[in-house]
Amino acid sequence: MSETKIYLELVKIYGSKNISNDPNVLEKYSEDLSFFPKKEPKYVIWPRNRNQIQKTIKLANSLNFSIIPVSSSSGPRHHGDTIPRNNKTIILNLSKLKKIINIDRKNRVVMIEPGVSFGELIPQLYKRGLKILTPLHPRASKSVLTAALEREPITIPRYMWDSSDPLLCTEVFFGNGELFRTGAAAGPGSIKQQKKSGQAQVNPMGPTQFSPFRIIQGAQGSIGVVTWATLKLEILPSIQKVYHFQSKNIEELLDFQYELLKYRLCDELFILNNLNLACLIREDPSEILTLTNSLAKWNLIFVISGRDKLASDKIAYLEGDILDIIKEKKLKISNNKTETNEIDILNFLNQADINPWRLRLNGGYQDIFFISNYEKISELITLVEKQITKNLGIYIQPINQGTSYHCEFNIYYNPNNKEETLDVKEKFLRISIDLMNSGAFFNRPYGLWAKDVYERHEDSTQKALKKVKKIFDPNNVLNPGVLCFDD
Amino acid sequence: MFLEKEIFKEFEDIVGVGNIDDGVVITNVYAYNWCMEIFNYMDGKEPIPFSPIPKAVILPSSTEEVQKIVKLCNKYRIQIKIQSTGLGPWNQPSTDNCIIFDMRRMNKIIKIDEKNLYAVIEPYVSGAQLQVETMKYDLTIHMPGAGPMVSPLASATSMNGPGFTSPCTGHSARNVLAVEWVLPDGEVMKLGSYGLKNNSDWFHGDGPGPSLRGIMRGWAGTKSGLGVFTKVAVKLFPYPCSTDFNVKGNSPNYDFDIPDFMKLYVMDCGNFKKLEDVMLGVEEEEISFMCSYLSGFAVMAIFSNSIESLMDKIPIGQMKAPLVVIITARTKREFAYKQKVMDFLLNNFKIENIIGKIYTPKPIFYAEALRSNLGLHGFIATGGFQSSKGVADTAAVCLRSTKSNIPLKQEFIKKEAIANDFGEGTWMTSYESGHYFHMESPTMFDQTEESSVKGMAExxxxxxxLDLLKHLGAPFFVEGTRMHELFGPYMSNYHIWLRKIKETFDPNNISDSGFYISPQNK
Incomplete structure (x- = not known):
């Protein structure tokens, strides 16, 4: 089928204004911050409603072109998952679907479209006394829905009851263009009818004997295009008290955070090395380095909170119980009150990031992240630190109520320096492989990792995933080539 | 239908002599299960408590044996039905061309990972066993409402999963980490981090990429309609109070030393609107170990061990909208804070705790709460019960469903088909500190009386x-082809997708689809 035919059919759906093949526009979608090979899409299209999305997917099935959905309105893309793999790719840019459809205080849930960003949603929720569970200082322009679909780790592990949280129900077009609603949103009845009977699409499981939201999540847009989702909310605390413990020894902090999480004593909870904490607090590179040098190597941050009339009582009980743990374990660490202050930390915990913190030091970074168990964290850190001796940020995030850990290594570098870039590229790939060989579980296998990740996994997984892909996207029109799905 | 001698021998070679039986006695015994009579009648069959008689019963002892048996079943086109601890009709074959796997030889706790807060178990480990072992680490498990005698593996992978402690331990489906799963074609699949070729471990169940937990189960499991689960890692939770557990006396009237920091509240909220407000209020404070709405009759039942002992609890039964809350704590400070919150809420909502004033339960109640052993009380009135309904979403829809069900239930009470709970018999619990709720309507009937069984089924x-027409959510037991085809068209045509999964992953239709969905034209 000719390109002209595709274009003409797309114009019928979108009009010419919401389609672009301007080289400057296409160029933006041809690469990202990763080392994934560059390739331009044929067109970028901006749907305004779900009918257009459905028609586009059906058209892709009949005219044999590929679709890559993207949602964030601006800002850097990262992991190579939205770069075209073939010469017949169209970018489906969902950023103009930006309705906050419903904020439901009573049921602690929000329904949003894919284009809604953290920068837009957080203030709206604050007005209603609510908060969304966020990744660590998310970019303001980042799509909230995409972060949830990509299983980005959240900073409050005790609220992560399932590794899928905070994602609840979704409305999705599968690869054959069929509309589906996952979880309790499936029905019986339309969303309007469900609302009338008191429902709020807060149960992600189902419908009945399968949970398709789990196969949409983590699929990098290759199973379905989500048009709205409901996400879990928490009530905004009226008091937040920040703790910042420092140590030269990460084991000591890991041990302490384990106790805090086991007994659900705090909200936000994670460990950063000095450089990453400095990147989160300061913007200017020289200030980042100054702060880095004044901090101990490892920093455990946690927040206790309370709300309303009994907020102080709650804080008092939590503080008392935490102090008991410190005494019982004879920990020699204490709360840092010098190098950082509470406001600095609360700023990056409570607000979206206008100046992406991972880009502040050198203007570029590569991140290596995976899931680990508790015991392997130190070993895997040593593995990376042996190969990268400077400008290495480290972030350890307990997830899923402490049953595993997101480990993230940020290699900061100047992307305009070709020599440095080549060196980082070589190290990025080598270290990633070393980590895979040492038991790091790359459960979100983006771009250049995918092939190596699946090679190190049981063949039955790959086989099963391919079968699933065939069921929900029989003609392989959605983001072909990602994960273990052949182009 | 017996197995042909040669085929029997092939199975026997896998599991060893004495671990397979196709004799009349054994196969007939395995054809019985609780509530089978209702499901038979609902399927247009005679209301007897027996399923089709299996061709044989086989007892594998390892994943390798399971795999070999499944492959052999594919070869001879014999269907499989899996029983872990085997409670209920979902364990029964839907055809007589079926072998039952009794998983009782796979009964090991593979590991308790204290630092990563999970346990790995085989199918025949019971909740009670696992809980006792986890208590040594100051941890506990999510126990399904069915009770501590059932298999947590079955609940996590294959069945439903609400529990009395769901406010703080969630739902079985959401507590699953890595899984070992023999697919219907005999391939062994290892979900998540357990699938790593080197350094495999059980700490994570999703990926790489999409989570295959999504086809493994939904709000309900596939009830052995999609292979055999041989091991699962399930999340562990902090034990709610002191792990000292001192029980004395004889069954059923045990005595128990109530832990220091454990307090029961039973409050009449007066009406459903207020009940909703109070429940949401309690759950937003994240303080409850248990937070359940039970009808007045059901509250009477959870404190009773016999029909006679029900009778002295009439004042409890008169409550209009009772809410049962238990708070627990590990420290005096925590306990004081939680009590203060409860005092604040009681004052705010102008309700009273009847415990210690109108009624004081026997200490064994607290042991049963810690053990999640309250479900058994549903049997005391008539010897048989089953739950209808099963919606899971907001408190509001659960209460609407409860309310709309009362006149319907009363209709069958009038006919004397089911026991008289005034039509109100309901259990509703919060999950994950009130992020969602579920309700079901336990209904007592007489399994030995045909008219009662038929009435219950009707x-x-x-x-x-009613749930379908009034958009009150999908009930628990939308399972089996007939029900899927009834509900599917009103629910995003999900049955079409579910069937595709079945056809793709079970090309020979080996896994009994009686409680799942059949392939096209079968």
Whole structure:
């Protein structure tokens, strides 16, 4: 089928204004911050409603072109998952679907479209006394829905009851263009009818004997295009008290955070090395380095909170119980009150990031992240630190109520320096492989990792995933080539 | 239908002599299960408590044996039905061309990972066993409402999963980490981090990429309609109070030393609107170990061990909208804070705790709460019960469903088909500190009386229709082809997708689809 035919059919759906093949526009979608090979899409299209999305997917099935959905309105893309793999790719840019459809205080849930960003949603929720569970200082322009679909780790592990949280129900077009609603949103009845009977699409499981939201999540847009989702909310605390413990020894902090999480004593909870904490607090590179040098190597941050009339009582009980743990374990660490202050930390915990913190030091970074168990964290850190001796940020995030850990290594570098870039590229790939060989579980296998990740996994997984892909996207029109799905 | 001698021998070679039986006695015994009579009648069959008689019963002892048996079943086109601890009709074959796997030889706790807060178990480990072992680490498990005698693996992978402690331990489906799963074609699949070729471990169940937990189960499991689960890692939770557990006396009237920091509240909220407000209020404070709405009759039942002992609890039964809350704590400070919150809420909502004033339960109640052993009380009135309904979403829809069910239930009470709970018999619990709720309507009937069984089945059918027509969420027991085809068209045509999964992953239709979905034209 000719390109002209595709274009003409797309114009019928979108009009010419919401389609672009301007080289400057296409160029933006041809690469990202990763080392994934560059390739331009044929067109970028901006749907305004779900009918257009459905028609586009059906058209892709009949005219044999590929679709890559993207949602964030601006800002850097990262992991190579939205770069075209073939010469017949169209970018489906969902950023103009930006309705906050419903904020439901009573049921602690929000329904949003894919284009809604953290920068837009957080203030709206604050007005209603609510908060969304966020990744660590998310970019303001980042799509909230995409972060949830990509299983980005959240900073409050005790609220992560399932590794899928905070994602609840979704409305999705599968690869054959069929509309589906996952979880309790499936029905019986339309969303309007469900609302009338008191429902709020807060149960992600189902419908009945399968949970398709789990196969949409983590699929990098290759199973379905989500048009709205409901996400879990928490009530905004009226008091937040920040703790910042420092140590030269990460084991000591890991041990302490384990106790805090086991007994659900705090909200936000994670460990950063000095450089990453400095990147989160300061913007200017020289200030980042100054702060880095004044901090101990490892920093455990946690927040206790309370709300309303009994907020102080709650804080008092939590503080008392935490102090008991410190005494019982004879920990020699204490709360840092010098190098950082509470406001600095609360700023990056409570607000979206206008100046992406991972880009502040050198203007570029590569991140290596995976899931680990508790015991392997130190070993895997040593593995990376042996190969990268400077400008290495480290972030350890307990997830899923402490049953595993997101480990993230940020290699900061100047992307305009070709020599440095080549060196980082070589190290990025080598270290990633070393980590895979040492038991790091790359459960979100983006771009250049995918092939190596699946090679190190049981063949039955790959086989099963391919079968699933065939069921929900029989003609392989959605983001072909990602994960273990052949182009 | 017996197995042909040569085929029997092939199976026997896998599991060893004495671990397979196709004799009349054993196969007939395995054809019985609780509530089978209702499901038979709902399927247009005679209301007897027996399923089709299996061709044989086989007892594998390892994943390798399971795999070999499944492959052999594919070769001879014999269907499989899996029983872990085997409670209920979902464990029964839907055809007589079926072998039952009794998983009792796979009964090991593979590991308790204290630092990563999970346990790995085989199918025949019971909740009670696992809980006792986890208590040594100051940890506990999510126990399904069915009770501590059932298999947590079955609940996590294959069945439903609400529990009395769901406010703080969630739902079985959401507590699953890595899984070992023998697919219907005999391939062994290892979900998540357990699938790593080197350094495999059980700490994570999703990926790489999409999570295959999504086809493994939903709100309900596939009830052995999609292979055999041989091991699962399930999340562990902090034990709610001191792990000292001192029980004395003889069954059923045990005595128990109530832990220091454990307090029961039973409050009449007066009406459903207020009940909703109070429940949401309690759950937003994240303080409850248990937070359940039970009808007055059901509250009487959870404190009773016999029909006679029900009778002295009439004042409890008169409550209009009772809420049962238990708070627990590990420290005096925590306990004081939680009590203060409860005092604040009681004052705010102008309700009273009747415990210690109107009624004081026997200490064994607290042991049963810690053990999640309250479900058994549903049996005391008539010897048999089953739940209808099963919606899970907001408190509001659960209460609407409860309310709309009362006149329907009363209709069958009038006919004397089901026991008289005034039509109100309901259990509703919060999950994850009130992020969602579920309700079901336990209904007591007489399994030995055909008219009662038929009445119960008719009531369940009507209850399902009510949920469908009034958009009250999908009930628990939308399972089996007939029900999927009834509900699917009103629910995003999900049955079409579910069937595709079945056809793709079970090309020979080996896994009994009686409680799942059949392939096209079968």
């Amino acid at each position: 009531y369940m059918e009507k209850s399902n229709q």
